[in-house]
Amino acid sequence: MSLIVKKFGGSSVANAQRVFNVANIIIEDFKKGHDVITVVSAQGDTTDDLIDKALEINPDGASKREMDVLLSAGEQISISLLAMAIEKLGYPVISLLGWQAGFNTDSHHGFSRIKTLNTERLKNEIGKHKIVIVAGFQGINRYDDITTLGRGGSDTSAVAIAAAMKADLCQIYTDVDGVYSADPRKVDTAKKWDEITYDEMLELAALGAQVLNNRSVEMAKKYNVELEVLSSLERKPGTIVKENIKMEKTLIRGVAKDTNVTRISVIGLEDTPGVAFKLFNKLAQAKVNVDTILQSVGRDGTKDITFTVPSDQCKTAKEALESATNILTYKEISSNEKIAKVSIVGAGMESNPGVAAKMFEALYDAGININMISTSEIKISVLIDVDYADKAVKAVHDAFLG
Numbered sequence: 001m002s003l004i005v006k007k008f009g010g011s012s013v014a015n016a017q018r019v020f021n022v023a024n025i026i027i028e029d030f031k032k033g034h035d036v037i038t039v040v041s042a043q044g045d046t047t048d049d050l051i052d053k054a055l056e057i058n059p060d061g062a063s064k065r066e067m068d069v070l071l072s073a074g075e076q077i078s079i080s081l082l083a084m085a086i087e088k089l090g091y092p093v094i095s096l097l098g099w100q101a102g103f104n105t106d107s108h109h110g111f112s113r114i115k116t117l118n119t120e121r122l123k124n125e126i127g128k129h130k131i132v133i134v135a136g137f138q139g140i141n142r143y144d145d146i147t148t149l150g151r152g153g154s155d156t157s158a159v160a161i162a163a164a165m166k167a168d169l170c171q172i173y174t175d176v177d178g179v180y181s182a183d184p185r186k187v188d189t190a191k192k193w194d195e196i197t198y199d200e201m202l203e204l205a206a207l208g209a210q211v212l213n214n215r216s217v218e219m220a221k222k223y224n225v226e227l228e229v230l231s232s233l234e235r236k237p238g239t240i241v242k243e244n245i246k247m248e249k250t251l252i253r254g255v256a257k258d259t260n261v262t263r264i265s266v267i268g269l270e271d272t273p274g275v276a277f278k279l280f281n282k283l284a285q286a287k288v289n290v291d292t293i294l295q296s297v298g299r300d301g302t303k304d305i306t307f308t309v310p311s312d313q314c315k316t317a318k319e320a321l322e323s324a325t326n327i328l329t330y331k332e333i334s335s336n337e338k339i340a341k342v343s344i345v346g347a348g349m350e351s352n353p354g355v356a357a358k359m360f361e362a363l364y365d366a367g368i369n370i371n372m373i374s375t376s377e378i379k380i381s382v383l384i385d386v387d388y389a390d391k392a393v394k395a396v397h398d399a400f401l402g
């Protein structure tokens with residue numbers, strides 16, 4: 001007998017028929033004698049719809065505390081409906097809100113971190129041999145106010161329970177059947193992996209391959225919780241995410257693109273010490289997430305610094321720099337939103353030279369110009385014109401995995 005933690009995303013519980021489908025998946029394992037704790041997200045687009053309702057009331061943005069009260073309601077609906085379905089099918093079940101399940105968080109409304117998970121109630125209900133259904137994405141702070149963990153936070157709720165309860169298995173059910181080497185809707189030769197490492201998953205998620213929430217993978221890595229990503233609509237094995245996997249011959253685990261990228265160039269900066277510090281410090285104070293950075297070689301006493309930011313932070317970044325003219329002198333700032341980042345990820349590239357050259361060759365053959373390049377131990381990224389992003393993904397994918 002094992003303890004299994006399952007998590008179902010919003011699409012898996014979108015309507016009554018799907019709720020019963022999930023109930024049956026849970027009951028199947030319960031009937032085998034396993035203890036099952038299930039975390040669910042809000043049904044379908046509920047969370048987005050709730051956000052729209054809030055904007056109707058206050059287009060300037062409601063307070064974060066009240067947003068948490070509102071958004072947590074989505075999960076309250078889905079846990080009760082799922083519990084009702086299991087009841088109807090004749091099995092013992094109880095639904096619990098985040099606070100009832102012991103989720104204590106900090107007070108960062110809208111993006112709270114779990115501080116502790118008090119497992120007493122969970123253990124109690126499991127002890128009574130009940131199927132436990134827990135509302136994902138939510139907790140309570142030390143003032144007894146409802147908090148939420150940030151969009152997609154239910155994955156993190158599930159991993160936290162699996163870690164704290166020392167579960168034997170943590171299964172994340174979604175509408176795709178695993179982790180692929182590229183978006184299977186766009187690249188027909190995309191491969192599904194049996195296994196992938198936490199680090200590879202983190203890099204792929206950061207690049208927009210949103211199968212799992214990033215925080216959940218970080219937590220799984222920290223507490224060594226093995227995850228399985230699988231489909232709730234088909235009964236077949238998915239992809240296991242864990243620390244070490246048997247290395248296959250493939251160097252590359254995935255090709256991903258991110259189109260939420262804007263390039264900002266600060267032209268004609270003074271070529272003196274401390275300029276990069278002042279510039280990026282200003283951006284850090286404005287909470288801008290800077291990604292790739294390139295500094296030109298100084299010439300005639302001036303230099304240029306180019307960097308990328310998520311497109312929705314471009315305005316903030318420019319304003320921060322424009323308000324810094326007392327400490328920074330430069331000629332002009334320009335920006336380009338029509339940029340995409342295409343990256344390859346693979347733990348295998350660390351020990352294999354020539355991976356970068358192969359990627360650049362594939363882009364050259366496809367006639368695609370590279371603007372900027374950045375690398376990390378297990379990732380190589382290029383910035384290109386956004387119109388070529390899909391073509392680039394396909395060309396690079398074919399070169400390594402075609």
Ligand code: ASP
Nearest residue numbers: 041047137151152153154
């Ligand atoms: N319902 C929340 C959201 O849509 C949490 C989740 O889906 O994990 O972001």
Ligand code: MG
Nearest residue numbers: 010041042047
């Ligand atoms: Mg959702």
